[in-house]
Amino acid sequence: MQPYMSVKNVSHVYPNGVTAIKDINLDIYEGEVVAILGSNGSGKTTLVKHFNGLLTPTKGEITVGGLNTKKEKISKLSSLVGYVFQNPNHQTFLPSVRKELEYGCTNLKMSESEIEERVNKAIELFELEDSLDDNPFDLNSSQRKEVAMASIMAVSPKVIVLDEPTTGQDHKGCKRVLDLVRMFKDHGHIVVLITHDMHLIGELNCRTVVMNQSRKIADDQADIVFSHKGVMEEAGLQPPQITSFANELSNLDSNKTYLTIDSILSWIKENKEYKEKKEEAVQIGSGS
Numbered sequence: 001m002q003p004y005m006s007v008k009n010v011s012h013v014y015p016n017g018v019t020a021i022k023d024i025n026l027d028i029y030e031g032e033v034v035a036i037l038g039s040n041g042s043g044k045t046t047l048v049k050h051f052n053g054l055l056t057p058t059k060g061e062i063t064v065g066g067l068n069t070k071k072e073k074i075s076k077l078s079s080l081v082g083y084v085f086q087n088p089n090h091q092t093f094l095p096s097v098r099k100e101l102e103y104g105c106t107n108l109k110m111s112e113s114e115i116e117e118r119v120n121k122a123i124e125l126f127e128l129e130d131s132l133d134d135n136p137f138d139l140n141s142s143q144r145k146e147v148a149m150a151s152i153m154a155v156s157p158k159v160i161v162l163d164e165p166t167t168g169q170d171h172k173g174c175k176r177v178l179d180l181v182r183m184f185k186d187h188g189h190i191v192v193l194i195t196h197d198m199h200l201i202g203e204l205n206c207r208t209v210v211m212n213q214s215r216k217i218a219d220d221q222a223d224i225v226f227s228h229k230g231v232m233e234e235a236g237l238q239p240p241q242i243t244s245f246a247n248e249l250s251n252l253d254s255n256k257t258y259l260t261i262d263s264i265l266s267w268i269k270e271n272k273e274y275k276e277k278k279e280e281a282v283q284i285g286s287g288s
């Protein structure tokens with residue numbers, strides 16, 4: 001299968017001489033949810049800004065949907081890759097939610113009927129019917145973030161990049177982000193997440209790329225990445241608390257990494273059933 005996005009030997013040096021990413025290779029395929037993890041300044045944002053042409057490689061090449069990002073206009077690339085900023089205030093600036101939702105489609109010069117159809121779909125999916133006339137700045141930060149995501153959804157780019165989607169969100173907001181990532185995936189989008197939220201990655205157990213000091217140092221399923229002590233330590237990362245807890249418990253199957261409370265509860269249940277069956281067998285065997 002051909003990757004939808006392909007990053008080949010890419011480095012980026014900012015005009016001040018800082019090498020923010022170095023020799024990155026990364027293929028991203030249809031249907032994937034990819035988390036990009038790493039400590040502050042490791043190069044995550046610089047990398048994803050290359051996906052929609054906000055930055056172009058100093059060395060190497062990136063193709064998105066078969067297009068070389070060095071040769072395409074940003075407007076074309078942003079119809080393929082939508083970027084939801086960490087701070088929705090950097091993205092919402094129009095006086096009503098409806099106008100925000102229409103903006104991206106209008107910018108891409110879609111017909112009025114197409115804009116209406118796409119905006120109505122986004123309104124339905126994000127349940128924004130009652131806030132259409134509200135000024136986004138009168139909404140709380142969680143709702144404003146949803147408006148930012150809904151306006152990207154209206155454009156319907158193949159790839160949706162979410163930059164720190166759970167930062168500043170309460171428990172309900174974090175749960176909603178998890179549901180939205182799943183919804184984007186179910187609607188055929190590739191989702192790229194920049195996040196420090198290990199709980200979110202644990203719940204998704206998605207492909208996880210780890211950046212450290214401008215380089216990619218790991219790229220695997222989250223449970224496999226989290227089980228690599230060396231990688232986690234090098235990148236200064238802590239797995240979700242439940243994973244650390246499970247690792248500390250003796251008698252656990254050492255080949256498995258537990259990411260969620262549900263997974264460890266099923267393990268405990270299975271183990272209990274296994275022990276009960278074993279005891280039963282011993283009792284039958286001894287004729288008691």
Ligand SMILES: Nc1ncnc2c1ncn2[C@@H]1O[C@H](COP(=O)(O)OP(=O)(O)OP(=O)(O)O)[C@@H](O)[C@H]1O
Nearest residue numbers: 014016018020038039040041042043044045046047
């Ligand atoms: N516009 C810029 N000009 C010069 N240097 C920059 C610029 N943007 C980022 N950098 C530098 O590039 C390196 C990587 O930064 P980047 O923002 O990509 O990292 P990050 O992993 O996204 O960090 P964070 O988690 O703090 O957002 C850092 O050393 C940073 O200071």
